[in-house]
Amino acid sequence: MRAIGIPILSLMMLAGLTAGSSPSCADDATKSCEVPAYLLTSDSPLSKVAAAVKAGGPVNILVVGSRSSTISGAEGDAYPARLQAALREKLPGVTVNVSVEMAARKTAEEVALELGKLAEEKKPTLVVWQTGTVDAIRSVDTDNFRGAIDDGVAALQKAGADVVLMNMQYSPRTETMISPNAYIDNMRVAAQQHDVPLFDRFAIMHQWNESGEFDLFRAVHGVDLAKRVHNCLGRALSTFMIETARINPAELRIQR
Template sequence: MRAGWMSVLFVVAGLSATAVARADDPPKSCSVAAYLLTSESTLSRVASAVKTGGPLDILVVGSRSSTISGAENDAYPARLQATLREKLTGIVVSVSVELTPRKTAEDVVPGLGKLAQTKKPTLVVWQTGTVDAIRSVDVDRFHDAIDQGVTALQNAGADVVLMNMQYSPRTETMISPTSYIDNMRVVAQQHDVPLFDRFAIMNQWNETGEFDLFSPVRGVDQAKRVHDCLGRALSTFIINTAHIDTAKLGTRRQ
C-alpha cells in the first residue's frame, strides 16, 4: 500500500495530474491571505544583500514538486526568480535548485551544510515533509532532522525559509500531514526562521475555487499556473520577511 501512496504522491508532486486545464480558463488572481505572506522572523541576510546592491542568490532544496516535467522555466523556482527580478530593481537575483527526490529530511540533512558552504547562497528554501509523511517517519526523528538541517544551514551563513508539503485533497485520506506540518512550525519558531505555509496556501486556493486540485485529469497548463502563483507568493513572502521597501529601492536606483 505504501508503494501505491508513493506513486500517487509523486504524480501529484508535479501538479500535472491534479489540475484541470481548459483553453477558456480565466487567468488566476493568485490571491493569498495576507497572514500567509509574512512572518515574525526576519531574513536579515537577504535584507543586507539587497541593501548593499546584491547579488541575491537563492537555493531551493527539495523534491520534484519544485519542478514541472519538461517545463522547468515554468516551475515555481524559475517564476520566483523572474518575479524577484521584476520587483527588486537593479538587484541581480539568481535562483538555483538542488533536487532531493524521494528522500526524507533525515536523508537530506548530512549534505545540507556542505551544500550551503559550497554554493554560498544568501537564502536556502528547504522544501520538505512529503516523503516523511508518506513513509510515516517517526515525528520526533523528523523534528530532530529539521532542527539539525536548519542549524547546519545557519552555521553555513545562509538565511533559511522552511517550506512544508503541498496540499492535495486526493491524498488527504492516504497520509496524515498534520504532525509533520506542526513540527516544522515548531522548529521554525525555535530557530527564528520563516515558514512558508505552502500547504495552507494551496488548501485556500482549493477551497475558494482558485484551482481545482482534486480532479485527476492531467493539465500541464494549469500546473504552470499553480507554480506561477506559488512563485509569486513566495517572492512576496521573501520581500515581506526581509522588510524590503521595493518602492524606495526603485527610487534609489534611478
C-alpha cells in the same frame, strides 16, 4: 494535535481583517493568486537577504526540494524559476539568482546530512528548504523528522545562510492516504525554535482550493494546471520574502 486543516473560516476572517495592509499577490492576467496577507509574511528575520538587497545584490537563492519543487518536462515553469522572475521584476536593479538542488525521494534526515556541505560550497544568501512530503508518505517517526529539521536548519545557519522552510503541498486526493498534519506541526515548531520563516505552502494551496482559485481535486491531464499553480506559488514566495525581509521595493526604485 492537528492545527492545520480547519482554518477556512479564520482564513476568511483574517483575509477580511488584514486586507489592504499589504498587497496580496501581484496581478496576473489570468489568475489573481489571492493569498491572505498573514500567510505572506513572518516575524522571523531574513537579515542576510535584506542586507544583500540593500547592497544591490547579488541575492543567491538555493531551493532544496523534492519532486514537488519541479514540474517534470517544464522545469522553467516550476515555482523556483517563477520566484526568480517575480523577484527580478519586483526588485529592479538587484541581481537575483535562483538555483535548485533536487533531492527526490529523500527524507528530511537524508537531506539534512548534506545541507551543511551544500551551503558551504554554494554560499547562498538564502536556502528555501522544501521538505516533509517524502517523510509523510513513508510515515517517518515525527520526532526523528523534527530532529532532522533542527539539524538541517542549524547547519544552514552555521554556514551563514538565511533559511526559509517550506512545507508540503495541499493534496486533497491523497488526503485519505497521506496524513501531513503531524509533519506540518513539527515544521512549524522547528521554525519557531530556530526563528526562521515558514512558508506555509499547504495552507496557501488549501486556501486556493477553498476559494475556487484552483480545483485541486480534479483529475487533470497535461501540465497546464501545475504550471499555473507553480506560477502563483513563485509569486507568493517572492512576496513572502520581500515582506519578511522588510524590503520596500518603492524605496529601491527611488534610490536607483
